[in-house]
Amino acid sequence: MAYGWFVAICNPLLYPVIMSKRFCVLLVCGFYFMKCVNAGTQTFIFLLSFCNSNINHFCAVGPIPKLSCSDTYITDLVHFTCATVLITSTILLILISYICIGVAIHKIKPTKGRQKAFSTSASNLTPATTFYGTGSFMYLPPSSRFSMEHKIVAVFYALVIPMLNPMICRLGNEEVK
Structure with missing residues (x-):
């Protein structure tokens, strides 16, 4: 979306050429590829053995390794690396577009x-900004540091932001019209 706005504002006459159907399909495929890589790293949790089945968290993978009886160092490292790469790369692309x-x-x-x-x-x-801020807060800390604040942020991240996004974008589109 940020790149679409960038092209629309910086090169409005070239918008149909730059944002062709082929390029949009490539952007969507790239997005799905990154999400598949992310989902693949989430499966490392299934390699752990669990002692307790009491998951006291809402919609987050991070606290689950705390329930494991086995060593979670590799799992935590894989999750942290994946989250850092995904969050940093997308934030940089958005930031460059908005600059x-x-x-x-x-x-x-x-x-x-x-x-x-x-x-x-x-x-x-x-x-x-709100989405990536809360996402960073949820996915970047090690699993040993999850607390009540993370539950509140998880609800905000999973429910509030997705509900606000269409309303904010609609208001922006009304201004453009």
Whole structure:
């Protein structure tokens, strides 16, 4: 989405050429590939042996290794590495896109047009920032450090942000129209 906004703002006349159907399919395939890699690393949990079946957490893989009787160092390392690579790479792509958008918006002469473009970009950046902030908080700490705060963040990450995203994007689209 960030790249689509970048192309729409920085190269509006070339948008249909750059964001072709083929390129959009490649973006979606890349997204699904990354998600399959992520899901594959989650299966390391099934290699552990468990002593307790009392999972006291909502919608998070991180606390599950705490229930294991076996050593979780490799599992924690794999999860941390995967989460770091996925979160960092996507945050960098989004950040680079929005920096380019900010530079292009800054070149707009009329103040009113610049203000409208900044508010639209900010409304689209807000859910992404919230999503990646809570995701980082949930997936980057080691499994031994999960607490009540993580349960609250997990609910926010899994329920609140996905509900807010369509509303925020709709408001941004109404402003553009």
